[in-house]
Amino acid sequence: MADNQDALSLLRKSIAVDNAPTPSTSEDPSTQADLDISLADATYLVFNFTQAEDGGHHIALPISQKTRFESKAASKAVDLRSVYFTWQNREQQTIRYINAVAAINEELKKAGKDEVVTSLSFQERTDLVNWLNGDIAENACEFIRSLDDNKATRKEADDAAALVAGGDEDIEMRDAGLSDAAARKKEEELLRAIYASERKMGDRNTILRGSKLQDYSGVRKRCADVFLKGRSAAQPTPTPAAPTLTNNPALRPPVKAPQPGRRPEPIILLSPSASSLLRMPNIKSFLVDGIYQPPDNTASSGANILHLTRKLSDDISKHPVRFILVDSPEHFRHDYWERVVAVFTTGQTWQFKNYKWQNPADLFANALGVYVGWKGEVVPETVKGWGRGVLTLQVDKGKDRWRDREVVEDIWRAIEGRMRGKGWGGK
Incomplete structure (x- = not known):
């Protein structure tokens, strides 16, 4: 060997x-x-x-x-x-x-x-x-x-071991005096052998980012060009700012006294969950036209507030009533909650985190709960546990949409019933 x-x-x-x-x-x-x-x-x-x-x-x-x-x-x-x-x-x-x-x-x-x-x-x-x-x-x-590094390291280690083993006195780790040239050379050789066996460690920058500093300004510029051009192509002409809860006069307290016999518009709250079948892009076509369209297939808008007008029973109002639809109560004033007549939900309780009534029992005692799911799918246990305060309905998954109108009419009948209970009738 x-x-x-x-x-x-x-x-x-x-x-x-x-x-x-x-x-x-x-x-x-x-x-x-x-x-x-x-x-x-x-x-x-x-x-x-x-x-x-x-x-x-x-x-x-x-x-x-x-x-x-x-x-x-x-x-x-x-x-x-x-x-x-x-x-x-x-x-x-x-x-x-x-x-x-x-x-x-x-x-x-x-x-x-x-x-x-x-x-x-x-x-x-x-x-x-x-x-x-x-x-x-x-x-x-x-x-x-490399073989050269391996041989050099082995030789230096052997020399250092022989240097330590060969002498009777200990090697003192200090700077030798200028007058003692032999001792200084002996100490330098020993330190050189020790340093050669050390593993080179990098600092935080070299470990996380490598030995060279990277300039990503070109990537940022390229991304900005791509995304901004795509956005400008999708929106070639400027559009007016979407109405919000803070700039919508219908939700602000009136400066002047309201006209006799007139009430503020009722509010319908939608679920902000991405799993909800009814969201801001498709809720208006569903409640007005009676046709369900998946949110992905409808034109998306940046508005977080919508309006729709509905003719209700004469015992509630002899004139069409304008409803306000929002998916977040972030900018609600305290008196807005008295105008909430319906809350669409998917059964996820995190939706009620910023509500006035965070407990579902209290919430659906003051407003109608509406759950709309796919026909044939199991209704979540949370929705079942909320009892009669939540109206449970289902829509077909197929392309035949003639049953959607029945579902919409059931929702409006339930909303009218809750509005009567809140004292909206006779105006």
């Missing part, structure tokens, strides 16, 4: 000539029994080169010896067994590779060996296999120290 042989170079050379090494229990195996063993039982990795391949020689290396491959994930140099095991499992997927590492480590434990196969990260495995295959140049793998 040759101690000066590099394990990684030998393994790379044997793979190049398609002559893989053999695990063995002996440095010079004499029987087949010494070779027919698992990698966990092996103590040597035997390389047999023919005369045509490398002059013909036999090399056996301890399978537990460290190699030049350094795993950043494990923060250590990887032994020869781990390197050869990774090569044997080069075709395995990550999960199977991890399971195989656990299995061989269990074998090592049962064999009474205080050794483990190092599990490499995906990038480390890929680079190691490509390097052994010859797809990566000798000094191009970031995880493998």
Whole structure:
């Protein structure tokens, strides 16, 4: 066996000539029994080169010896067994590779060996296999120290050990005096050997952002060009600002006294949930035209307030009543809550977080609850638990929309009934 042989170079050379090494229990195996063993039982990795391949020689290396491959994930140099095991499992997927590492480590434990196969990260495995295959140049793998660095580090470490072991006095870690040139040189050589073995650590910027500062101003400019152009193409002409709760005169308290017999418009609250079948883009066509259209198929607008006019029963109003539809009570004044006549819900209680009545029992005692779901689907248990205060209706999923009008009329009848209960009648 040759101690000066590099394990990684030998393994790379044997793979190049398609002559893989053999695990063995002996440095010079004499029987087949010494070779027919698992990698966990092996103590040597035997390389047999023919005369045509490398002059013909036999090399056996301890399978537990460290190699030049350094795993950043494990923060250590990887032994020869781990390197050869990774090569044997080069075709395995990550999960199977991890399971195989656990299995061989269990074998090592049962064999009474205080050794483990190092599990490499995906990038480390890929680079190691490509390097052994010859797809990566000798000094191009970031995880493998070059032979020159390896020899220099070993020599400096041996010199430092000999320097410490050779003298009787301790080496004092201090700056030697200018007059003591020999002591200063001796100390500098020792420090140089120590510093050569240190691992270079990066600061926060180099770890998170790399060694070079990146300028992303070009990316921001490109994104702005793409998105702003797309927005301007979708909206070629300026449109007036969508009405909101704060700039809508119908929701502000009147400056002048209201006319006799006139009441403020009733308010219908919608669910802001994305899973709601009825939202701001399609609620008006549903309640006015009696036809359901999915929100994704309707023209979206930025308005958070809508108006619709409905002719109700004469005992409520002899004139058409204008309703205000909003999906958030963010800008509500305290008196607005007395005008809420219906609340559309999906059964999610977070919708009521900013409501005056956050408890569903209190909310639906003061306003009609409306749940609209798909026909054939199960009504949420939360909606069932709210009882008769919530009107439960369903619409068809198909294209035939002639039943939508019946659902809409049921909603308006229930709203009229709740308005009578709140004293909206006779005006």
